[in-house]
Amino acid sequence: MDKKNNQDYLAAIQAAFSADVLAHEETFGILNVEISTAKIHDVIAWLQQEPSLSVNYLTNIAGIHYPEAAGREFAVVYQLHSWKNNVRLRIKGYLPKEDLHIATITNLFAGANWMERETYDFFGIIFDGHPDLRRILNMDDMDYFPMRKEYVLEDATREDKDDRFFGRNNNEL
Amino acid sequence: MSQDLKDALQNADPANIATINFGPTHPSTHGIFQNILKVDGEKIISSEQTVGYIHRAFEKLAERRPYNQITPITDRLNYCSSPINNIGWEMTVEKLIGVDIPKRVQYMRVIIMELARIADHLICNSVIGVDAGALTSFFYPFSEREKIYELYEELSGARLTTNVGRIGGFERDFNPLFHQKLKSFLKTFPKAFEEFDSMLARNRIFMDRTKGAGPISAERALSYSFSGPNLRAAGVDYDVRVMSPYSSYEDFDFIVPVGVNGDTYDRFMVRQEEIRQSLRIIEQAYNNLPEGDYKADLPDFYLPPKADVYNNMEALIYHFKIVMGETELPVGEVYHAVEGGNGELGYYLISDGGRTPYRLQFRRPCFIYYQAYPEMIKGMPISDAVLTLSSINVIAGELDA
Numbered sequence: 144m145d146k147k148n149n150q151d152y153l154a155a156i157q158a159a160f161s162a163d164v165l166a167h168e169e170t171f172g173i174l175n176v177e178i179s180t181a182k183i184h185d186v187i188a189w190l191q192q193e194p195s196l197s198v199n200y201l202t203n204i205a206g207i208h209y210p211e212a213a214g215r216e217f218a219v220v221y222q223l224h225s226w227k228n229n230v231r232l233r234i235k236g237y238l239p240k241e242d243l244h245i246a247t248i249t250n251l252f253a254g255a256n257w258m259e260r261e262t263y264d265f266f267g268i269i270f271d272g273h274p275d276l277r278r279i280l281n282m283d284d285m286d287y288f289p290m291r292k293e294y295v296l297e298d299a300t301r302e303d304k305d306d307r308f309f310g311r312n313n314n315e316l
Numbered sequence: 317m318s319q320d321l322k323d324a325l326q327n328a329d330p331a332n333i334a335t336i337n338f339g340p341t342h343p344s345t346h347g348i349f350q351n352i353l354k355v356d357g358e359k360i361i362s363s364e365q366t367v368g369y370i371h372r373a374f375e376k377l378a379e380r381r382p383y384n385q386i387t388p389i390t391d392r393l394n395y396c397s398s399p400i401n402n403i404g405w406e407m408t409v410e411k412l413i414g415v416d417i418p419k420r421v422q423y424m425r426v427i428i429m430e431l432a433r434i435a436d437h438l439i440c441n442s443v444i445g446v447d448a449g450a451l452t453s454f455f456y457p458f459s460e461r462e463k464i465y466e467l468y469e470e471l472s473g474a475r476l477t478t479n480v481g482r483i484g485g486f487e488r489d490f491n492p493l494f495h496q497k498l499k500s501f502l503k504t505f506p507k508a509f510e511e512f513d514s515m516l517a518r519n520r521i522f523m524d525r526t527k528g529a530g531p532i533s534a535e536r537a538l539s540y541s542f543s544g545p546n547l548r549a550a551g552v553d554y555d556v557r558v559m560s561p562y563s564s565y566e567d568f569d570f571i572v573p574v575g576v577n578g579d580t581y582d583r584f585m586v587r588q589e590e591i592r593q594s595l596r597i598i599e600q601a602y603n604n605l606p607e608g609d610y611k612a613d614l615p616d617f618y619l620p621p622k623a624d625v626y627n628n629m630e631a632l633i634y635h636f637k638i639v640m641g642e643t644e645l646p647v648g649e650v651y652h653a654v655e656g657g658n659g660e661l662g663y664y665l666i667s668d669g670g671r672t673p674y675r676l677q678f679r680r681p682c683f684i685y686y687q688a689y690p691e692m693i694k695g696m697p698i699s700d701a702v703l704t705l706s707s708i709n710v711i712a713g714e715l716d717a
Contacts, residue, residue: 170649171411200554201541202653203679205664222651222664222679229559231651254541257687265375280368280716289376296380 147195147228149174155196160186173231180219180236184246187221187234191251200224201248202231204258206266210292216240217268221248238268247273265290332356336698340369344447344702347712351689351701358697363690367683371716378676382641383409384483384617386676391477393680394714397436397657399428399468399480404654407562408663409483412650413617420608421485422564423601427498428471428480429563429654430594430601434505435464436657437545437587437594438512440709444584445516447706448525453515460508463501470494484618485611502599509595513588526581530692530704537578540688543681544659546708549586550578556655567604568597580700580707616643641671658682658709682714 147155152174157164163186166177178186190198202222209216215237224231236245247270248255259270260279267288270276278285287294338351345351348369354361374389381389390401403425410417438457445453465475470493472480481487490498516522532542537550547554555572557565573589575582611618615634624631637643647669653662662679685708692708693701 171651173649173651175649199538202651202660202662203541203664203677203684205675205677207666207675220664222662226554226559233649233651252541253536253539254684254687257683261683280371282368289373294376296376 147225147230149230149232152196152225152228152230152232155193156186156190159189173233175233175235177235177237180238180245183219183221183234183236184248184251187223187248188251190223190234196225197227198223198225198232200226201252201254201258204255204262206262206268206290208266208291212237214239217243217266219245219262219268243268244271245269246271249273264288267291329356333361338363338698338701340366344706345710345712346443346706347710347715349686349710349712349715353698353701355698358699360693360696360698360701363693363701365686365689367686368716370712374678374717375676378673380672382671383645383673384619384638386673387481387483388477388479390678391479392713393678393717394436394657394661394682394711395476396439396711397432398476398478399432400436400654400656401661402478402480403429403563404652404656404661405663406481406483407654408650408652408665409617410612411652412646412648412665412667413483413614414646415484415612415614417485417563417612418608418610419564419606421610421612423605424486424490424610425481425563426565426568426601427598427605428468430598431464431467433594433655433657434591435461436709437591440657440706441516441584441587441591442512443706444526444580444703445522447702448522450516450519450522453512456508456512456515460505460512463497463505467494467497467501470497482611482618484614485609489610498598498602502595502602506595509591517585517588523581525699526584526703526707527579528577529580529700530696530707531577531579532688532692533578536688536691537685540685542659542685542688544656545583545586545590546578546685547659548573549575549582551576556653556660560653562652562654565597568600570594570597580703583707643671645669645671653679656681658711658714659685678717680714680717682710683717686710686715 149169153167156176163179163182164176165179168175190196202224205220207218217238219236221234247259259273262268263276264278264281265288334355336353338353339345340348340350350366352364377389378386387402387405390405391398393401438461442454442457468478469475470491472478532550534550534552537547551574553572553574558572570593573586575586619638620631620634625635645667648667650665651662653660659681664677665673666675668674693704
């Protein structure tokens with residue numbers, strides 16, 4: 144059994160999309176590859192179709208907010224899994240806060256539908272081409288995206304857990 | 317409006333099309349979520365789901381809580397098998413901080429997680445019976461589940477939202493009563509379970525009701541990112557315990573049962589067989605339970621005993637640091653998945669080195685596969701939709717997070 148490992152995946156992705164691989168690293172055994180946002184759909188489609196890689200399973204889609212990273216405030220992370228090689232990998236795309244558009248992958252994985260709706264609901268990331276991009280867990284008339292870092296959870300009366308006392312300055316958020 | 321619905325509406329006599337609410341508080345939703353069904357007589361033409369009724373913003377809450385305070389949140393995901401959620405989270409943190417867990421703890425965790433899987437599947441399967449009209453078979457397993465809850469009680473003090481275990485191991489070792497109760501459970505459960513099984517598995521009425529109800533093909537199930545018993549019922553043998561073993565699952569001999577048609581009957585049968593396999597795993601783990609400590613040597617995360625805190629300076633310092641969240645944490649991104657009652661339960665944790673996670677996402681299997689429900693019930697009678705819903709085991713807590 145010659146199963147492909149993370150390095151083989153990275154090499155294959157770099158060979159096919161050399162210009163679009165912006166960064167890569169391996170954390171806790173999982174390969175992270177940053178792809179230019181416009182190409183993410185194509186990369187995932189290619190990973191899915193390439194027989195030797197056969198990335199057949201979409202584990203989940205996560206949104207992340209990095210308010211301090213200018214020009215790349217939002218990240219969309221696709222966690223994928225190839226059962227043939229038992230390799231998990233993360234495809235990441237960063238978005239500037241002014242333009243939160245990314246192509247949907249609902250045409251590749253039916254299960255992406257609600258995952259993308261959830262990401263939209265919490266972060267306001269717009270998945271172009273999604274068949275039904277509405278809020279899913281929050282109320283329809285909510286007018287903000289609650290998982291963004293500017294909406295801090297308030298424990299108004301508690302001073303003992305103020306981050307300023309622990310060397311972390313959250314005042315800017 | 318979808319093309320299918322348009323066709324159906326065109327072919328149906330408009331006078332017969334009715335819109336009905338299935339939920340939010342319908343008895344067979346077993347939780348709060350709504351389906352708006354368009355029906356032509358008994359036949360479902362389309363359905364639209366509304367979820368989020370018990371959304372409690374766990375991911376947001378987690379960003380404000382130290383790691384040890386997140387365990388009680390995970391209780392409330394799939395509350396039919398909270399120990400799996402708890403231990404899955406603890407293992408995620410242990411992966412981040414990189415700690416060797418003693419073999420005994422791993423085996424203890426396997427025992428608890430498999431007990432939880434049995435409890436989870438028992439409830440799901442007996443509820444399928446209820447929705448098919450067989451109420452007796454619902455009461456039989458409850459006395460067995462009660463015994464599992466008593467085991468939780470011995471280990472954690474709690475029954476439903478167990479908050480079992482700590483980062484690094486368990487809060488306490490199995491006590492003599494636990495050993496006694498577990499031994500008696502292992503002795504009496506198989507007989508009681510086979511009795512339950514004999515009431516439904518080859519029951520003509522039950523088979524007629526469940527075969528062909530709410531089927532899904534392996535291909536569609538994969539596209540929908542199904543996992544757990546629902547995926548295996550469709551014939552795909554994906555199990556996190558085998559694919560990426562955690563907590564020493566590679567030490568145990570068990571099979572991964574699969575179905576053929578992905579319908580309600582197959583889901584029922586897969587769960588039944590998984591209960592038998594879980595029992596095998598528990599027996600293997602319990603008979604080979606290694607000697608050793610019930611916790612790892614992890615003073616930075618594991619609260620010292622209270623008596624030490626009052627008498628020992630070092631213990632007091634660690635206690636203070638843990639409670640005040642002053643423990644140094646590594647920066648990093650971890651994904652850890654366990655095989656929950658309903659499938660791949662994943663924790664995607666991003667740490668920036670702070671006291672709380674920078675971002676924590678739960679991969680909730682229920683949320684992911686429930687979106688396939690309209691496709692599974694299209695063209696079915698309403699009574700089959702009820703059965704399908706209970707057999708995919710949608711737990712509202714896990715659905716909404």
